[in-house]
Amino acid sequence: MYLRWMIRRDNNGVDFGLWNSISPSILSCPIDIHSGNVARKLGLLTRKLNDAKAVSELDYALRELDKEDPVKYDFALFGLGVFEGFS
Secondary structure, X not given: OHXXXXXXXXXXXXXEOOOOOOOHHHOOOOOOHHHHHHHHHOOOOOOOOOOXXXXXXXHXXXXXXOOOOHHHHHHHHHXXXXXXXXX
């Protein structure tokens, strides 16, 4: 999460983007219970465990959507699970 905050820049105040010399394309989306469940429901993730293999699988799916900034979907996956009860 720290790397995401420091590398990515957004207009919503979530990510600071202070480290301009590092591309967001190197980041992978972290998985917690909420983002993992939503990713499964959306068909982005088939693995049942929230482990390193699941991060790799989700990373592959998100890079298909945006290879330059795959982590931009993290907040949406998390938010759907926590605030919207989507999982």
